[in-house]
Amino acid sequence: MAEETQSITTRHDAETDPALWWRQAVVYQVYPRSFQDTTGSGLGDINGITGRIPYLRQLGVDAIWLSPFYPSELADGGYDVADYRDVDPKLGSMDDFDRLAAAAHAADIKVVVDIVPNHSSHLHPWFRQALAGGPGSPARDRYIFRDGKGPNGDEPPTRWQNHFGGPAWTRVDDGQWYLHMFAKEQPDWNWRNPDVRADFLETLRFWCDHGVDGFRIDVAHGLAKDLDRDDLDDYVVMSTNDMPADGSHPVLDRDEVHDIYCEWRREVFNRYDPPRFAVAEAWVRPERQYLYASPDELGQVFNFEFAKADWTFDAMSKAIDEGLACAERSGSTSTWVMSNHDVPRHATRYALPQVPTGEYHQIANDWLLRDGTTYIEDRQAGALRARAALMLEMALPGSAYVYQGEELGMTNVQYDIEDYKDCEIINMYHERLEKGYSKDEIMKSIYAKGRDNARTPMQWDDSANAGFTTGTPWIKVNDNYDKINAKSQVDDPDSIFSCYKKLVQLRKDYPVFVDGKFTLLLEDDDNIFAYSRKNEEKTMIVVCNFFDKEIPMPLAKECEGMEVLISNYKDTSDMSVLRPYEARMYIR
Numbered sequence: 001m002a003e004e005t006q007s008i009t010t011r012h013d014a015e016t017d018p019a020l021w022w023r024q025a026v027v028y029q030v031y032p033r034s035f036q037d038t039t040g041s042g043l044g045d046i047n048g049i050t051g052r053i054p055y056l057r058q059l060g061v062d063a064i065w066l067s068p069f070y071p072s073e074l075a076d077g078g079y080d081v082a083d084y085r086d087v088d089p090k091l092g093s094m095d096d097f098d099r100l101a102a103a104a105h106a107a108d109i110k111v112v113v114d115i116v117p118n119h120s121s122h123l124h125p126w127f128r129q130a131l132a133g134g135p136g137s138p139a140r141d142r143y144i145f146r147d148g149k150g151p152n153g154d155e156p157p158t159r160w161q162n163h164f165g166g167p168a169w170t171r172v173d174d175g176q177w178y179l180h181m182f183a184k185e186q187p188d189w190n191w192r193n194p195d196v197r198a199d200f201l202e203t204l205r206f207w208c209d210h211g212v213d214g215f216r217i218d219v220a221h222g223l224a225k226d227l228d229r230d231d232l233d234d235y236v237v238m239s240t241n242d243m244p245a246d247g248s249h250p251v252l253d254r255d256e257v258h259d260i261y262c263e264w265r266r267e268v269f270n271r272y273d274p275p276r277f278a279v280a281e282a283w284v285r286p287e288r289q290y291l292y293a294s295p296d297e298l299g300q301v302f303n304f305e306f307a308k309a310d311w312t313f314d315a316m317s318k319a320i321d322e323g324l325a326c327a328e329r330s331g332s333t334s335t336w337v338m339s340n341h342d343v344p345r346h347a348t349r350y351a352l353p354q355v356p357t358g359e360y361h362q363i364a365n366d367w368l369l370r371d372g373t374t375y376i377e378d379r380q381a382g383a384l385r386a387r388a389a390l391m392l393e394m395a396l397p398g399s400a401y402v403y404q405g406e407e408l409g410m411t412n413v414q415y416d417i418e419d420y421k422d423c424e425i426i427n428m429y430h431e432r433l434e435k436g437y438s439k440d441e442i443m444k445s446i447y448a449k450g451r452d453n454a455r456t457p458m459q460w461d462d463s464a465n466a467g468f469t470t471g472t473p474w475i476k477v478n479d480n481y482d483k484i485n486a487k488s489q490v491d492d493p494d495s496i497f498s499c500y501k502k503l504v505q506l507r508k509d510y511p512v513f514v515d516g517k518f519t520l521l522l523e524d525d526d527n528i529f530a531y532s533r534k535n536e537e538k539t540m541i542v543v544c545n546f547f548d549k550e551i552p553m554p555l556a557k558e559c560e561g562m563e564v565l566i567s568n569y570k571d572t573s574d575m576s577v578l579r580p581y582e583a584r585m586y587i588r
Helices: 011-016 018-024 046-051 053-060 094-106 125-133 194-210 257-267 286-291 304-308 312-328 379-394 423-434 439-451 494-511
Strands: 026-030 063-066 110-115 168-171 177-179 214-217 277-282 297-302 335-337 398-401 518-522 528-534 539-545 561-567 583-587
Touching: 018 277, 018 297, 018 335, 018 398, 046 053, 046 094, 053 494, 094 110, 094 286, 194 257, 257 286, 286 297, 286 312, 304 312, 304 335, 312 379, 312 528, 379 494, 379 539, 423 439, 494 561
Parallel strands: 026 063, 026 398, 063 110, 110 214, 214 277, 277 297, 335 398
Antiparallel strands: 168 177, 518 528, 528 539, 539 583, 561 583
């Protein structure tokens, strides 16, 4: 890690220029269908989010990011969009959305919405027109259709497999095939088509006019594609660590995608006052992430290395290094994410054994050791690690993204396969069953990795269905809702909720969180991660013990006389040692 990295945005900028609010924001991700149901339908809705604005204000977040709430048949959890400029009637109406935006803004909370530009639903009117129009029609050119291989075109154009299992091509009645890098219900747009480019500009303007302050861009690295080449079968459509570093992949992270985002910036974002921003979901090589965060393009990009990192010194320090380096190269600020709707909850991840991957069985590499024994979660260690990671995250330069329920310590669920809704999980289950794996092995893997584990209903209280709905929830509530819920935590000063709330408030109270120069400390220590942030007024030191044993505090002299702002241990009377997984935040 570089010895020093200066955070780019000053506190003056962040507080006085409305265009820069997002650079140091705490953004709370809402998965609408699982947040709060007000109708008894079992689906969370827009009015449910509006009703919980006081809770979000109490937590202190600067913005909410809404996962898709558009009309959808839910082939992929709402990321199969049938209409980009409306609210799913099962979740409410545009009037409901307008009231939500107004309530959020009245509480000084910004609104960010998800845009899904790589693919639509197969129920989108334009895809229906493409099917009816036939080969060579203008309507069909809005998507990616190709003739098949073989004497009668019976073979797909490439051997690609989609993200969720199975071929990435589906054949239609007239014999052509359409590309879908995800589920067959999610046909990919053709971004070389001017209709597609113009329509998404209109979608962005539509939501800006309805009070949206920013956007999260789904599969931001997938829009530009080049299928007019003869080496397509040399690639896969899933992001991998060995993707080309020169932007030459046929369908992912191509250099031309940045022309699209420059157009968005020029034609939409900068035409509003204040200018809008976007954050990219771009699963690309770390050294290419910064391109998406350019001020001429989207503004920010997610640092997924932090979300993927295990609770080890090496993994966490590497993720932090890469996040800060990306921000420095792009001229933006870093983003820090521990959980979201696509990854297992970190309260469970951090409770798993943190040992080298090679010591695990491949089918359930988070749960089944190579000697055949099954690991049981260490929930106490997981809770300490989760709070320690939060302290590392919240004091770093840049924005922090919080996924609904993580502020309560919500965990993964243990379902039977019949209870899951996610197409990725269901496909994986059947594929592995056919390969001879036992149901027990597969379910352990799903428990550790399945996306639905992060999408279960919000746990508000200990009443029926955790206070989420008076009906039957669309997916089962985690059984531990009677122990882990908001009602039991919001007034408990020792709860994980109070820990989040305090850290969010500290970011607002102390300018050093925004404009403090970052300096890595203890560079040669493999167990202790520590850094300082310093401005003209304050010095802050954050120290975290990754070791499972008590060790002498290596920065005792440097921290002498400093105030302990927060620790993941209640008792901070003995500052001479660091207990297992202990993190502390000091200030002077």
